[in-house]
Structures are given as structure tokens and as C-alpha cells.
Amino acid sequence: MxxxxxxxxxxxxxxxxxxxxxxxxxxxxxxxxxxxxxxxxxxxxxxxxxxxxxxxxxxxxxxxxxxxxxxxxxxxxxxxxxxxxxxxxxxxxxxxxxxxxxxxxxxxxxxxxxxxxxxxxxxxxxxxxxxxxxxxPETPAPTSWSSDSPADRPRSTPPVRKLARDLGVDLASMVGTGPQGLITRADIDAAAGYAARQAADSQTADIEASGEKERETRTPIKGVRKHTASAMVSSAFTAPHVTEFLTIDVTTSMELLETLKSSREFAGYKLTPLTLVAKAVLVALGRNPSLNSRWDEARQEIVQFNYVNLGIAAATPRGLTVPNIKDADRMGLLELSAALNQLAQTARSGKTAQAELSGGTISITNIGVFGIDAGTPILNPGEAAILAIGSVRRRPWEHAGAVAIRSVMTLSLSFDHRLVDGEQGSRFLSDVGAIMSNPAVLITMV
Missing domain, CATH: 2.40.50.100 (RNA polymerase II/Efflux pump adaptor protein, barrel-sandwich hybrid domain)
Incomplete structure (x- = not known):
């Protein structure tokens, strides 16, 4: 064997x-x-x-x-x-x-x-x-320690044995990491730390059994949360962020969504404001390509992407992820809708593939689903821009020379000012807003 x-x-x-x-x-x-x-x-x-x-x-x-x-x-x-x-x-x-x-x-x-x-x-x-x-044969088995005679002791030094006694560590249960299995001070420290954690876990169990609530809860920083924190700190303090806001009347777009939902072509597809915003972003990038680029610090180059891998921020049980849709600029509205639905389902299940989490070129975050109107989104590392979609609200708005109740949304655009000038960022945001205000203008942009 x-x-x-x-x-x-x-x-x-x-x-x-x-x-x-x-x-x-x-x-x-x-x-x-x-x-x-x-x-x-x-x-x-x-x-x-x-x-x-x-x-x-x-x-x-x-x-x-x-x-x-x-x-x-x-x-x-x-x-x-x-x-x-x-x-x-x-x-x-x-x-x-x-x-x-x-x-x-x-x-x-x-x-x-x-x-x-x-x-x-x-x-x-x-x-x-x-x-x-x-x-x-190359790995001698650890000896048992049933007495205090030198022959029965695991291999360690007197100071280490004293440290083990002081910390309540049983040497007989250990295999050392030193030469030829020597138990070291680091081994004792590691074992003592583990014992302390076990004692803390036991204390927590006792508190829970008594019905009392702990005064504080500590959660290890790891996994997706650890990566997200590191990436956001790096992005916030590396790229000079600028955020612009635009509030628009999206009544016509909301009516278009209802029309598409009832059509045979989109039967069975989940259509949301995100679907239309994603399409508007892809069209606007064709007119404002600087927002689809990356700053390469190591090579001192600006990398212009001639394709769009559209990132969509997704809240999952394990934290925030930003999977992206590859070559989204080549998709029609139907294909884009299907890709968005699949991306969301995969992200919620925690099964997003590594390839889908890398290579994004620009991102969208939908804060409107939480009832939020606007914010200052932080750039996904390596990208020039991110657009936040606010909640669609019915409110009084000027329309056709009078005040009417309309569907209104706020768009928040953050961009890297090293790559995108204020004029370029403003034109991009204006184009997205124009499409969402009146989808018919698409025929003038493509």
C-alpha cells in the first residue's frame, strides 16, 4: 500500500x-x-x-x-x-x-x-x-509519557518542559516540529493558545445555555470579507476618487420595462431597472471610452480596453463580490438580461467561479434594492469607474411644463481622476441619464 x-x-x-x-x-x-x-x-x-x-x-x-x-x-x-x-x-x-x-x-x-x-x-x-x-520508517512514532523518567519523556528541553507544566500543556499528546521531533517553545505556545480558545468556546457555550447574551461578539476577518477590506482600502488610498450625482426622471424606462415583461420575447426573464442601466452603460462607454480603462502603475501606462467585462456588485452571505459578465458589450438586451440573472443566482449560492471574479473593466452597484437613493461607491481595484443605481421613487417632478408624480432615480458615478477628466466623467453620466430618461435616444447613439 x-x-x-x-x-x-x-x-x-x-x-x-x-x-x-x-x-x-x-x-x-x-x-x-x-x-x-x-x-x-x-x-x-x-x-x-x-x-x-x-x-x-x-x-x-x-x-x-x-x-x-x-x-x-x-x-x-x-x-x-x-x-x-x-x-x-x-x-x-x-x-x-x-x-x-x-x-x-x-x-x-x-x-x-x-x-x-x-x-x-x-x-x-x-x-x-x-x-x-x-x-x-523515516518518521519515528511519538513516545508516550506516563512517568517522569527521562526515557519516557517526549523529546524536549527542561525549560520547555517547565513552560508546558506552567501552561497546562500535555506533552504526551504532541509531536514536535524541531529536529528529530524535538518539542519546541513555539509548539507549547501554539498548544496553549488552542487550549485557551477551547476554554473560551466552553465559556461561550455556558453563557448560551444560561440564556444570557454576550456583551460583544468577535468574528475572524477572513475569506471574502478579508479580501474585500484589503481591496477597498487599497483602492480608496491609491486612486483619486471623484463622485458625481445625477437625478433623472425614469418614468419612460419603467413603462418600457413593463412592456417588455409582457412581450413574448422576454417571457420568463426577470427584467429590472438594472437591466436597462447596464445596457445604457455599455452604450455610453462607446462614446466615452476613457471610463473603460486601467492605470498600470508598474509599467507607467494607461491600458484602454476595447471590450467590456461588466462587473455587478453582489451581496452574498459571505460578503461582497463583484463577478463580471465577459464581453457584455457584444450582447443584446435579451442576452444581457439572461447573463445578469445567472450571475445573481450563482453569486447568491456562493459558486461563482474564479474567472468570473477577475478581469472586470467597469462595475455597477445597485444600492436601490436597499432603498438607498445615492452614495459614493469605491472603485473596484483596477477599474476606472463604478456606477451606483439609486432607488426608483415616485415623487413630484417637473414634466411637460407642469408638476406631476413621476418615477425618479439618482445615479452616482465614482471615477479615477488619473484616468478620467471631469468632462469625460460628466459626459458619460449624462449619456447614461439621457438613455434612462428616454430610451428612444439610443437610436442616436449607436
């Missing part, structure tokens, strides 16, 4: 860590090649991990809720193979051992003899599964 480790892969975009959300397998389960074994959350999306091997789950090294660095072993497999560590049945025997990759950056390294490269002993991890990694 052969044991192989599966290390957390690089899931793209240079992401360095992921959180284990769910294991879809348990120790002892038989799995097939490419069977989904876990769900992990990167800084951008939830990703399913397929198995790189067909075999038996031997060890789950990390528990759900643990944030793991790329390259860290997360699961070990027992594979059928010869007794001297030869290749398992799903690996070709004519040359160095290889397997068909399903993700980038995972799997055990293979040496020149076609065997897994020798690995250092697995360090103690306070969040790791209670089961230990399989013992190999």
Missing part, C-alpha cells in the same frame, strides 16, 4: 490561503479520481476540491473552519500499490510516477525514482484532526 498527501493547491489569482468549509468525505471512505472531497473558501469564492487520487481517505489533517496556507497537507490517501512504495494502480508504470492533474499546484512531489519525495514530519497543529499521520 502507498500513502500520498494532498496539499492545498494554488487556486489561482496568487491567493495564498483558503478556509476549509466542509469535508465531503471521512477517514476510511473510498474515493474515486476527481470526486469532490471538500469545499474551501478563498478570498473570492467557494471552490470544490476534487480528489487527485482513487483510494482510501487515511487522514484529514485540517478541520472545517481552519484557514490553511497553500502547500499545506490537508488530506492523506492510502492507495493500492506494491509493498516497496511502487506506483499505485492509477499511475502509469512506464516512467516517473505521474497523475492527471485536476487543479494547479497540488500533490506530492515525485523524485527521480518515481516515488513521493521524502517529507519532514508533520508539525503539531492545534486545529488538526485528532488522528495522526501514518507512521513511516
Amino acid at each position: 502507498t500513502t500520498r498527501e494532498f496539499r492545498l493547491p494554488d487556486l489561482g489569482e496568487g491567493l495564498t490561503e483558503s478556509e476549509i468549509l466542509h469535508w465531503k468525505v471521512a477517514v476510511g471512505d473510498a474515493v474515486e479520481l476527481n470526486q469532490v472531497i471538500a469545499e474551501v473558501e478563498t478570498a473570492k469564492a467557494v471552490v470544490e476540491l476534487p480528489s487527485p487520487y482513487a483510494g482510501i481517505i487515511a487522514v484529514l489533517h485540517e478541520q472545517p473552519g481552519t484557514v490553511v496556507q497553500v502547500g499545506t497537507p490537508i488530506v492523506s490517501f492510502t492507495l493500492p500499490g506494491d509493498s516497496d512504495g511502487g506506483p499505485p494502480s492509477d499511475i502509469a508504470n512506464d516512467g516517473p510516477a505521474k497523475r492527471i492533474p485536476t487543479l494547479v499546484g497540488y500533490g506530492a512531489e515525485i523524485d527521480s525514482a518515481g516515488r513521493p519525495a521524502r517529507k519532514p514530519r508533520k508539525a503539531f497543529h492545534p486545529h488538526s484532526n485528532a488522528q495522526t499521520a501514518p507512521i513511516t
Whole structure:
């Protein structure tokens, strides 16, 4: 039998860590090649991990809720193979051992003899599964510590043993990270921190059982929230933001939406003000291309995009994401409507693919769905502009020389003043407003 480790892969975009959300397998389960074994959350999306091997789950090294660095072993497999560590049945025997990759950056390294490269002993991890990694001839098993005689003690130094006693850490349950399994001060500190967290969790459980409410709640900053915070801070303090506002009468557009909803062509499609605004933005970009560009600081260049990957800000249970519709400028209204609906459904389910979260060129955020009229949206990093759509409200408005109750909306446009001059930003916003006020003007713009 052969044991192989599966290390957390690089899931793209240079992401360095992921959180284990769910294991879809348990120790002892038989799995097939490419069977989904876990769900992990990167800084951008939830990703399913397929198995790189067909075999038996031997060890789950990390528990759900643990944030793991790329390259860290997360699961070990027992594979059928010869007794001297030869290749398992799903690996070709004519040359160095290889397997068909399903993700980038995972799997055990293979040496020149076609065997897994020798690995250092697995360090103690306070969040790791209670089961230990399989013992190999190169990895001596930890000894038990049932007495105070030197022969029975785990390998450590007297100061470390004293620190363990002071902090209430049981050395017998640990495997050290030092040379030849030596238990170090860092190992004790890690174990003590884990014990403290367990005590805090127990205290929280006691409070909940008593019916009392904690005075404060702390949530780790990770996953999508961590990525969003970092990106927004970087954007706010890198690109000089300018925000302009335009309040318009969109009564004609709202009437057009109702007409389209009742038409046979759009039967079954969800049409909203966002659908029309998205189309207006795409048309207006053709007349004001500077808003569809990027500032390349490293190369000191302005990158003008000759296509539009339209980002749509989406609120999800795990935080804000901005997936984008590729080549949205090539779509008609029907195709654009279908793409918007699919994007929203995928985002809410947390299944947005990494490719859909990168490469955006301009974004829209619909704050109107929360009853908000206007705001100052922060640019999605790497983009020149973002448009916020306010709530559509019925209010008194001047129309045809008199005051009438009309449907009114406010548009808020933020743009990078390095890339977009005030005149260009104003013309773009004016074009979007003109289309939304009277969709018939489209025929004069295309």
C-alpha cells in the first residue's frame, strides 16, 4: 500500500490561503479520481476540491473552519500499490510516477525514482484532526509519557518542559516540529493558545445555555470579507476618487420595462431597472471610452480596453463580490438580461467561479434594492469607474411644463481622476441619464 498527501493547491489569482468549509468525505471512505472531497473558501469564492487520487481517505489533517496556507497537507490517501512504495494502480508504470492533474499546484512531489519525495514530519497543529499521520520508517512514532523518567519523556528541553507544566500543556499528546521531533517553545505556545480558545468556546457555550447574551461578539476577518477590506482600502488610498450625482426622471424606462415583461420575447426573464442601466452603460462607454480603462502603475501606462467585462456588485452571505459578465458589450438586451440573472443566482449560492471574479473593466452597484437613493461607491481595484443605481421613487417632478408624480432615480458615478477628466466623467453620466430618461435616444447613439 502507498500513502500520498494532498496539499492545498494554488487556486489561482496568487491567493495564498483558503478556509476549509466542509469535508465531503471521512477517514476510511473510498474515493474515486476527481470526486469532490471538500469545499474551501478563498478570498473570492467557494471552490470544490476534487480528489487527485482513487483510494482510501487515511487522514484529514485540517478541520472545517481552519484557514490553511497553500502547500499545506490537508488530506492523506492510502492507495493500492506494491509493498516497496511502487506506483499505485492509477499511475502509469512506464516512467516517473505521474497523475492527471485536476487543479494547479497540488500533490506530492515525485523524485527521480518515481516515488513521493521524502517529507519532514508533520508539525503539531492545534486545529488538526485528532488522528495522526501514518507512521513511516523515516518518521519515528511519538513516545508516550506516563512517568517522569527521562526515557519516557517526549523529546524536549527542561525549560520547555517547565513552560508546558506552567501552561497546562500535555506533552504526551504532541509531536514536535524541531529536529528529530524535538518539542519546541513555539509548539507549547501554539498548544496553549488552542487550549485557551477551547476554554473560551466552553465559556461561550455556558453563557448560551444560561440564556444570557454576550456583551460583544468577535468574528475572524477572513475569506471574502478579508479580501474585500484589503481591496477597498487599497483602492480608496491609491486612486483619486471623484463622485458625481445625477437625478433623472425614469418614468419612460419603467413603462418600457413593463412592456417588455409582457412581450413574448422576454417571457420568463426577470427584467429590472438594472437591466436597462447596464445596457445604457455599455452604450455610453462607446462614446466615452476613457471610463473603460486601467492605470498600470508598474509599467507607467494607461491600458484602454476595447471590450467590456461588466462587473455587478453582489451581496452574498459571505460578503461582497463583484463577478463580471465577459464581453457584455457584444450582447443584446435579451442576452444581457439572461447573463445578469445567472450571475445573481450563482453569486447568491456562493459558486461563482474564479474567472468570473477577475478581469472586470467597469462595475455597477445597485444600492436601490436597499432603498438607498445615492452614495459614493469605491472603485473596484483596477477599474476606472463604478456606477451606483439609486432607488426608483415616485415623487413630484417637473414634466411637460407642469408638476406631476413621476418615477425618479439618482445615479452616482465614482471615477479615477488619473484616468478620467471631469468632462469625460460628466459626459458619460449624462449619456447614461439621457438613455434612462428616454430610451428612444439610443437610436442616436449607436
